[in-house]
Amino acid sequence: MTLKRKIMWTTISVVVLLCLYVCYVGKPVDVGTDTEVDGINSEVEQILYYAGLAPSSHNAQMWEVKVYPAEGKLVISPDNTRLLTAVDQDNRETYISMGAYARSCMLAFEAYGYNASLHISDNGQSITIIYANSGMSRDEGLLTLMRRRHTDKRDYTKASIPEFFQDGLKGIRGAVFVPDTTEVFTLVKDQTLAAAAEQRDNQDIRDELADWLRFSNGEVEKKKDGLTAEQNGITGLGKAIYYTFGSHWFAKGDTFAQTGYEMAQRQAENCAGYILITANDTNVGYIEAGMHLTEAWLYAVRNDIEVQPMSFAMESKARRFAIQNTMKLPYTPQMVLRVGYVDGAYGANALIRRDLRDYIQVQ
Numbered sequence: 403m404t405l406k407r408k409i410m411w412t413t414i415s416v417v418v419l420l421c422l423y424v425c426y427v428g429k430p431v432d433v434g435t436d437t438e439v440d441g442i443n444s445e446v447e448q449i450l451y452y453a454g455l456a457p458s459s460h461n462a463q464m465w466e467v468k469v470y471p472a473e474g475k476l477v478i479s480p481d482n483t484r485l486l487t488a489v490d491q492d493n494r495e496t497y498i499s500m501g502a503y504a505r506s507c508m509l510a511f512e513a514y515g516y517n518a519s520l521h522i523s524d525n526g527q528s529i530t531i532i533y534a535n536s537g538m539s540r541d542e543g544l545l546t547l548m549r550r551r552h553t554d555k556r557d558y559t560k561a562s563i564p565e566f567f568q569d570g571l572k573g574i575r576g577a578v579f580v581p582d583t584t585e586v587f588t589l590v591k592d593q594t595l596a597a598a599a600e601q602r603d604n605q606d607i608r609d610e611l612a613d614w615l616r617f618s619n620g621e622v623e624k625k626k627d628g629l630t631a632e633q634n635g636i637t638g639l640g641k642a643i644y645y646t647f648g649s650h651w652f653a654k655g656d657t658f659a660q661t662g663y664e665m666a667q668r669q670a671e672n673c674a675g676y677i678l679i680t681a682n683d684t685n686v687g688y689i690e691a692g693m694h695l696t697e698a699w700l701y702a703v704r705n706d707i708e709v710q711p712m713s714f715a716m717e718s719k720a721r722r723f724a725i726q727n728t729m730k731l732p733y734t735p736q737m738v739l740r741v742g743y744v745d746g747a748y749g750a751n752a753l754i755r756r757d758l759r760d761y762i763q764v765q
């Protein structure tokens with residue numbers, strides 16, 4: 403073989419190997435959440451799978467569930483091993499996530515034709531749901547909606563949110579719409595970015611976030627939680643590069659923190675507005691905020707509006723109260739949701755969720 407041919411074949415082989423590598427590393431991950439739990443029937447297993455699709459901060463899924471099948475009862479409480487002790491020192495986001503889980507659970511029961519009622523304990527340490535099959539038919543539309551809900555961090559277009567959506571949102575408890583053309587939008591954006599800069603410079607918060615970031619499909623398949631490339635809006639070739647060069651160690655450093663801050667800057671500015679979710683600043687209030695969050699988010703999904711929570715400002719009590727006071731709101735903002743439309747197809751949920759038996763105990 404001539405030298406020229408040797409170089410040509412070597413180049414082709416390297417390109418083919420690179421393509422195979424990119425396809426392998428960049429392929430979408432499927433964690434295949436196992437829904438089997440000894441002691442509960444397959445229908446309740448499915449209901450609890452849908453409940454588990456609830457959003458949670460850092461996708462930490464910091465809930466624990468005890469099911470009492472004979473009584474038709476389940477009790478949700480915080481999982482103290484999965485708390486975000488740096489960014490969420492008062493466990494505010496844990497309670498919001500528990501509230502989102504509880505509301506999703508209620509909706510999943512309803513979608514499967516069950517009657518369900520909910521009670522929050524006085525200190526917010528537990529949420530009890532009582533359920534009974536009412537024999538009503540299944541609401542596939544609601545289940546599709548719950549599966550479709552996701553966090554979307556992509557760029558949003560300039561299109562504004564229609565009046566009918568804003569009017570409908572007034573019917574959802576605690577939800578307040580802030581269009582991007584208003585002074586209040588600038589206030590929330592400025593508070594968000596000031597808080598994002600503080601968090602960029604806080605090593606404990608950086609380290610904690612790095613622990614919840616995932617840097618290979620293998621790690622995602624093993625842990626079934628945390629923030630994957632897909633959840634950070636990175637797919638295909640971008641994902642292969644992110645997983646090849648990214649690491650937990652790198653994510654703790656200055657360059658990664660600054661890139662994250664710049665991304666937050668673009669996202670905070672690039673949207674059609676914010677939805678604020680407000681509630682009392684107590685444990686029970688946080689749980690209620692999680693429930694309102696679920697309602698507002700599913701309403702957005704129903705209308706093909708993309709959603710990304712941006713919690714930086716909410717993670718400081720002073721900033722929450724500053725926004726409440728300036729806007730003269732009756733309740734304290736607990737969530738800021740960036741909302742808008744994307745160019746192209748509506749996003750999908752990456753469905754990164756733990757196996758049910760990891761957090762569900764049957765009594």
Ligand SMILES: Cc1cc2nc3c(=O)[nH]c(=O)nc-3n(C[C@H](O)[C@H](O)[C@H](O)COP(=O)(O)O)c2cc1C
Nearest residue numbers: 457458459460461495498499552553711712713714
């Ligand atoms: C209390 C709370 C705070 C959150 N804060 C943020 C945030 O600041 N930035 C962000 O991109 N996503 C945030 N999220 C979204 C979660 O990261 C997301 O729900 C989780 O990764 C699961 O992904 P999914 O929503 O696509 O199912 C938050 C969610 C909750 C419930």
